[in-house]
Amino acid sequence: MILLIQRAERFSPNSVGKDKAILDAVAEKLRQRGYEVRMIQEGPGHPELTDMPDMILTMGRLPETLAWLKTFDVRIINSPQGVENCARSRLQTIMERIGTPVPPKEGSDGYWLKRGDAAAQTKDDVVFVADKEQLTARIREMEQRGITDYTVSAHVVGDLVKFYGVVGADFFRCYYPTDDRQTKFGDEERNGEAHHYAFDKDDLQREAERLAMAVGVEVYGGDCIVREDGSYCIIDFNDWPSFSRCRDAAADAIARLRKDEKEN
Numbered sequence: 001m002i003l004l005i006q007r008a009e010r011f012s013p014n015s016v017g018k019d020k021a022i023l024d025a026v027a028e029k030l031r032q033r034g035y036e037v038r039m040i041q042e043g044p045g046h047p048e049l050t051d052m053p054d055m056i057l058t059m060g061r062l063p064e065t066l067a068w069l070k071t072f073d074v075r076i077i078n079s080p081q082g083v084e085n086c087a088r089s090r091l092q093t094i095m096e097r098i099g100t101p102v103p104p105k106e107g108s109d110g111y112w113l114k115r116g117d118a119a120a121q122t123k124d125d126v127v128f129v130a131d132k133e134q135l136t137a138r139i140r141e142m143e144q145r146g147i148t149d150y151t152v153s154a155h156v157v158g159d160l161v162k163f164y165g166v167v168g169a170d171f172f173r174c175y176y177p178t179d180d181r182q183t184k185f186g187d188e189e190r191n192g193e194a195h196h197y198a199f200d201k202d203d204l205q206r207e208a209e210r211l212a213m214a215v216g217v218e219v220y221g222g223d224c225i226v227r228e229d230g231s232y233c234i235i236d237f238n239d240w241p242s243f244s245r246c247r248d249a250a251a252d253a254i255a256r257l258r259k260d261e262k263e264n
Contacts, residue, residue: 003040018242029254042059098214109156109157111128164250165208171250219240220240
């Protein structure tokens, strides 16, 4: 039996339906391959499992979910440790350690303040400010909300590119959100219409997969900024996005991570 875990709605701001849709699609792909599938919603407490799963596919992010998953001795995608590493502060440390291209800390085009202890849950968890004076004020507001763990990076001018990948399944896609107007909080508009600057997509895939392996996730997504000269920096990285732009292909790639006698 393969156990699938839905993400708590608080971690799917403006994307509850999209996040459920990708997990539903993966479940269907697995059933078509002959696997028994059970799906549950993460939340307070955990269900009694009469049959222990031999694999778990999870979008869960609640601390209690991750602690529960650590008690299983089966393959888990994404691993609870990897999900924990996607918290912005931990992620930034890993990116700097392995040399991932990242935004500078200082600049003249504004700054991004991001919640560092967990994934963004509201629009106020990721904030653009024009200067250091506004930055100080917004940090104070964040601290008043009880969030004292945060990161700051300079805004980078260029094309915003969203990327999606599945390590081990030869799956990687890139999209320009200003082309299709899909947005979560509207922050994608900050960089304006995409110029479609030329860049090395293969190199971005290598960097993204290197980061995914360092973080400890196999199903991932992220954002990068491509500058006019073709250089880029990764500004965001997360565990198991909704893949709404390429759901069917992504679901097939994720389902193919399950390899055993049924596929030999």
